[in-house]
Amino acid sequence: MANSGGATFLARLSNALVIRYDSAMKKHIAIVEDEPALRENYGAALTRHGYSVKSFGNRRTAMQAFRIRLPDLAIIDISLEDEAEGGFDLCRDLRALSAELPIIFLTARDSELDAVSGLRLGADDFLTKDVSLPHLAARVAALFRRIDALRRPDNAADILRRGALSVDGEKMQTIWNGTPVTLSLTEFWIVHALARNPGHVKNRQQLMDAANVVLDDNTITSHIKRVRRKFQQIDPAFDAIQTVYGMGYRWVE
């Protein structure tokens, strides 16, 4: 569903009302992004992938719409118009409205601190704007798949078990010693890629490919660090992800 360029708030609101009845079967994605061109590009791409997209330029309009109806997935930029951290606030409010709603941060800000803050607020993924549209679509699809898988009754078809670890590829759930580990999508895919072939060294490029992201080395390193920490919160003795200096990482059982 294409959005007209210079639409006013009222026009957009009426559009949204139309969409509600029009596309009941389609997944609804809300894009909150203050840059109109980007907003429309993302919207166009996701619409092409069969989603119903509603985009907002700031936190206020977005929240107004969300109070009326929650989307199925939200893609949020951190800085929104005059609010440098408006995305974080929005994420917090959204999380208060729904615990399950998948939230993706898509931002030009690539600092470690922003990523940590975003994920801590309950976002499912943190992407920089370097991500390509196909990659973005892949992530969106993966998150929906996870939602769907969580709603379906258990089937152990795609469950990877490595010692204390069990990774559910469908639900994108990770369990260590019977306790769920809350990983972001990127982190999940990294763990998944490492655990699939224990002992094999995965270099950074391979991990990036697996996670459908383009990240620099440092970001991979901090992702690994974060993953380790999350496991260690459950099991302080966790030591399954090993660094192979100059090469990458491997899973050891």
Added chain:
Amino acid sequence: MSIRLQLLVVALTTLVLPWAGCQYARELETALRDSQEKSLLASAGTIANALSAQPQRVFRGPEDSPGFAPGGGDLYVYPLRSVPLLDGYRDDWGVAAEPTALPSFTGYDARVQAGATEHYLYLYIEVDDAEFDAEPSNVRLDRDRFDRIDLTLERPDGTQDSYFFGTNAPGLIGAQKAVKGDAGPPRVLEEPRIQAFWLQTSAGYHAEARIPLSYVATRLWVEVLDGRGPRRAGVTAAGFPQGGRLFFTMPGLDALLGTFIRDGTRATVIDANALKLGAAGSLSANAADETEADAGSWYRRFMSVDTSSFPLEAAAPDRLGGNSVSAALAGLPHAEWVRSAGAQELRLTAAAPLIVDGRTRGAVVLEQAGDQLLGLRDRAVTRLFNLTLLATAAAVVVMFCFATWISLRIGRLRNAADSAVGSDGKIRLDMPESASGDEIGALSRGFERLLARLNEHTQYLRTLGGKLSHELRTPLTIVRSSLDNLESEGLRDDQRRYVTRAREGTQRLQSILSALGAAARVEESIKQAECVNFDLRELLSSALAAYRDGFSHAHFALQTPGDPCFVRGAPDLIVQLLDKLIENAVDFCPSAGTITVRLERAQGSYLLLVENDGPPIPQALHGRLFESLFEQRHGRDDRPHFGLGLYIVRLVAEFHGGTAVAANRSDGGGAIFTITLPLI
């Protein structure tokens, strides 16, 4: 010329103080001299007035006898303090003056001196006559010739008596007198009350004669005659009836004068002939502190008033002279400074006329030594001089210390300014001296402000890359996402070509932006790094294995110590450091060249050396290689080099408390990068 030297020169201007002191001392001396003249003159006037009131205690008679003439046989009678022994010598007279010559037209040399005690007149006669002519017995004056001394005395009653001395046996003799008898030649009678001692010497004879004052009043004629020839000297009563006057001093006048004067002053009363009537006091009563005068004496050389123009002293033992005396005798009080003949001493003479009944009958002369004044002045000047010299020295020392202090402060500031911008481009904002309130403090604060502004600017430049990368990312994303969308709309093949090119362009832009922002990201991730103890040797061998796989065109060599090398740090960062060093080495290493990684133990640290074959590092780049966004070396490929790699190396090394240094291999065929990492 350093500030210290300049201030020292300035301090030397305080030498003007001693100079001014000298000038002051000179004026002081002149003023003192004036006041001394005035006070001495006043004293002289007072004494003269006192004496004028009682002329009978000053003058023997109411009349003066002016025109003292030794050539006419006039004699000054020295007052004798003790009774001399009649022995032919005048040593016991205590008279400093030499006898005066008797007038002679025949070349007969004789000298005479007169002295008086309370009751006797003493005569001392000295004759140069080597041949002794004895007096014959039964002498007849008209017939016999012998060495003879004739004396003619004028008695108090005005009568005259003639006596003569002659002997055939030198020794104590009496005076003889020719008495005309009634008939025949005159008889010679001895007068026993007039005695003399005749002493024969190789050069002639001396006679010391004693005459009771009752025999002689005011005149005495002395003539000496040679025994063999017509030679004679002296005067006779017949030849000089107005001559032969005796000028006595006034008894009791000395004591009287003594009551008027104080120590260090000599008072003399003279008559109209300037002959001394009485004197009291001495010039050197209180020899003022000799040592101090000596100590001060060297000042005099260049500061005392010029005294060479002063007249020489014109005094004789029996009389006084000089301008003041002549002026006083002319009726005018006068004082003047004279130089004493022998020593370079100054003497102040003040003379006041003694006016009795409107006539100037004499004068009172007071004399004072100038030494007293000099001593006074020297004491003052020495103190002044010492004080000013001390003040000058103190000023110089203080100035020197002050200048040294100022120099030190400026030097500190200069050193701080020199090192304010470190080799790593970091700016130290704290300057020394900035707390002090003077100009140096202000300068320092000015420096601080300047540095702060510079720092802001540098900070801005430093973060510019990151900001730029951040700001450019959104439009780039718009371009790229638009391309993505365009591609999925379905393109013709010729259109797809342009889209591909556009995509390549955005890729390159992307990598440039990511390099620009990398510094900030690295700094951030370094800040968050966690330190663990790990084996550097194991890390190196693991990493080298990866590099061998990754970079096939170069040979890798690894040299490590035999045992584990534990360091504390972030292994991820060390690997990143190593990655950058290896990337850099690979870029400059020719095909089939060797890259050697060495780990060595040095004092207190490990040395990690990465050495590669290839071109040396240009001299101009040494020290700048590790700066952010600095890259002038051209590697093998055409990838953009923003020099972040080596900047990251430095950041990581410094995070671990180490350093990063680049150098050329001694053979010039390669470069060595040395990282020091401290031991645990």
